[in-house]
Amino acid sequence: MKLIFERSVKGRKAVELPKLDVPLQANLIPEEFIRQELDMPEVSELDVIRHYTALSRRNFGVDNGFYPLGSCTMKYNPKINEDMARLEGFSQLHPYAPEESSQGALQIIYELQQYLKEISGMDAFTLQPAAGSHGELTGIMIVKKYFESMNEKRTKILIPDSAHGTNPASATLCGFECVEIKSNSEGEIDLDDLKSKLTKDVAAIMITNPNTLGLFERRILDAAKLMHDNNSIVYMDGANLNAMLGIARPGDFGIDILHINLHKTFSTPHGGGGPGAGPVGVKKHLERFLPKPSVEVVDKKYRLNYNLPDSIGRVRAFYGNFGILVRAYTYIRSNGFEGIRAIGENSVLNANYLLAKLKKHYHVPYNRTCQHEFVLTDKYLSNDVSTNDVAKRLLDFGFYAPTIYFPLIVHGAIMIEPTETESKETLDAFAEVMIKIKEESVNDPEILKSAPLTTPVSRLDGVLAARKPILRYERTMALNEPTH
Numbered sequence: 001m002k003l004i005f006e007r008s009v010k011g012r013k014a015v016e017l018p019k020l021d022v023p024l025q026a027n028l029i030p031e032e033f034i035r036q037e038l039d040m041p042e043v044s045e046l047d048v049i050r051h052y053t054a055l056s057r058r059n060f061g062v063d064n065g066f067y068p069l070g071s072c073t074m075k076y077n078p079k080i081n082e083d084m085a086r087l088e089g090f091s092q093l094h095p096y097a098p099e100e101s102s103q104g105a106l107q108i109i110y111e112l113q114q115y116l117k118e119i120s121g122m123d124a125f126t127l128q129p130a131a132g133s134h135g136e137l138t139g140i141m142i143v144k145k146y147f148e149s150m151n152e153k154r155t156k157i158l159i160p161d162s163a164h165g166t167n168p169a170s171a172t173l174c175g176f177e178c179v180e181i182k183s184n185s186e187g188e189i190d191l192d193d194l195k196s197k198l199t200k201d202v203a204a205i206m207i208t209n210p211n212t213l214g215l216f217e218r219r220i221l222d223a224a225k226l227m228h229d230n231n232s233i234v235y236m237d238g239a240n241l242n243a244m245l246g247i248a249r250p251g252d253f254g255i256d257i258l259h260i261n262l263h264k265t266f267s268t269p270h271g272g273g274g275p276g277a278g279p280v281g282v283k284k285h286l287e288r289f290l291p292k293p294s295v296e297v298v299d300k301k302y303r304l305n306y307n308l309p310d311s312i313g314r315v316r317a318f319y320g321n322f323g324i325l326v327r328a329y330t331y332i333r334s335n336g337f338e339g340i341r342a343i344g345e346n347s348v349l350n351a352n353y354l355l356a357k358l359k360k361h362y363h364v365p366y367n368r369t370c371q372h373e374f375v376l377t378d379k380y381l382s383n384d385v386s387t388n389d390v391a392k393r394l395l396d397f398g399f400y401a402p403t404i405y406f407p408l409i410v411h412g413a414i415m416i417e418p419t420e421t422e423s424k425e426t427l428d429a430f431a432e433v434m435i436k437i438k439e440e441s442v443n444d445p446e447i448l449k450s451a452p453l454t455t456p457v458s459r460l461d462g463v464l465a466a467r468k469p470i471l472r473y474e475r476t477m478a479l480n481e482p483t484h
């Protein structure tokens with residue numbers, strides 16, 4: 001497909017401005033302020049529409065196919081969320097508008113915090129962080145500030161070996177040393193290993209529940225008690241809270257700080273990297289450290305409170321990614337109290353239904369009831385093919401690939417998260433294709449190794465793309481001239 005630059009024809013335009021009706025004065029603009037001609041494509045409106053429509057049709061998204069990307073929760077995003085976020089009162093509101101004229105927006109922020117408190121069992125929330133990893137950073141900054149306020153020097157953070165990579169990254173950014181906790185044979189944190197590493201200089205543990213294997217940490221209460229007896233903090237990565245919505249609350253099982261990914265659990269589009277929102281909830285004793293300003297109700301009016309002397313300060317310009325907050329608010333309100341619990345139940349039911357269909361054909365490392373997702377391995381595949389080949393072949397059948405090679409503790413991991421929004425027919429069709437691919441891996445391994453065969457591009461050099469990305473068009477490239 002041609003680049004938009006390659007469609008350019010000198011002099012072609014998408015707009016026609018009225019003729020100038022003021023006499024042109026020579027030298028009106030001094031020479032040094034006159035712009036050079038920009039190297040931009042010169043195309044008609046139709047060229048632009050056709051070009052970008054064609055590009056969008058080569059793309060894959062939740063709106064055109066099943067997207068079982070584990071840990072990413074690619075659920076369907078109801079369009080009513082988009083309508084609400086686009087209401088002019090929200091989308092055109094200036095972030096510096098005075099409090100009196102932004103009462104509605106502040107009310108949305110305030111009420112969303114109330115809902116998240118109710119759903120999670122935490123005592124206070126900030127909606128400022130712009131992503132899950134940003135929520136982690138905020139949470140660990142609070143951990144740091146908490147121990148500083150007590151004049152205690154604690155330098156370590158415990159992190160299970162199944163954790164998402166952003167956990168150690170956030171802890172390291174805040175200056176902590178990460179100590180790895182092993183998983184046991186059941187895929188849960190090894191409490192003996194935890195005990196052996198729980199020294200007086202441990203500030204916190206970062207735990208994920210359900211963990212990244214899709215398993216509920218059944219001994220979470222014991223783990224939390226061990227930490228609390230050591231005066232350490234229990235942080236939970238709640239990026240994917242789907243499975244426990246309306247059923248279990250982190251605040252009730254010993255969690256002191258929690259982040260939630262609104263763009264995963266509460267349905268906002270997040271393919272391609274954003275924008276997102278990673279609200280952080282804390283228990284009462286940590287509330288005074290939350291970012292400022294907070295949104296409060298004073299005399300029946302919503303107010304921004306900047307007078308929070310112990311706050312870690314701002315973590316984001318303005319009040320967070322407000323459009324995402326409106327979408328999550330709409331999702332919660334439109335599902336209602338019973339709908340929220342149904343999200344939890346159906347996400348678990350869908351994952352277990354698929355697991356039951358696939359476990360005769362693919363090896364399951366931890367064979368028990370899963371939560372909203374589950375992990376398979378490459379053990380039953382023939383030696384000729386890899387997990388990556390299975391993922392690539394799925395694209396030929398119109399399915400997005402699951403998350404692969406994560407969590408790191410599972411060899412050749414295939415991590416599948418169907419989400420609660422998929423029908424039985426879709427799950428059946430996906431299971432059928434997974435089983436067919438398994439058969440192909442034995443009978444026709446070559447087809448797997450050359451897949452995908454039907455997509456606009458086949459196997460790309462992922463390493464080159466990551467190490468030497470070309471992010472800017474240079475006209476020389478179009479003319480096939482050598483580039484540096």
Ligand SMILES: *Cc1c(COP(=O)(O)O)cnc(C)c1O
Pocket residue numbers: 071072131132133134164166208212237239240261276278
């Ligand atoms: C997605 C995810 C994160 C990171 O969230 P971002 O919004 O991508 O920064 C952290 N932990 C877990 C378990 C996740 O699935």
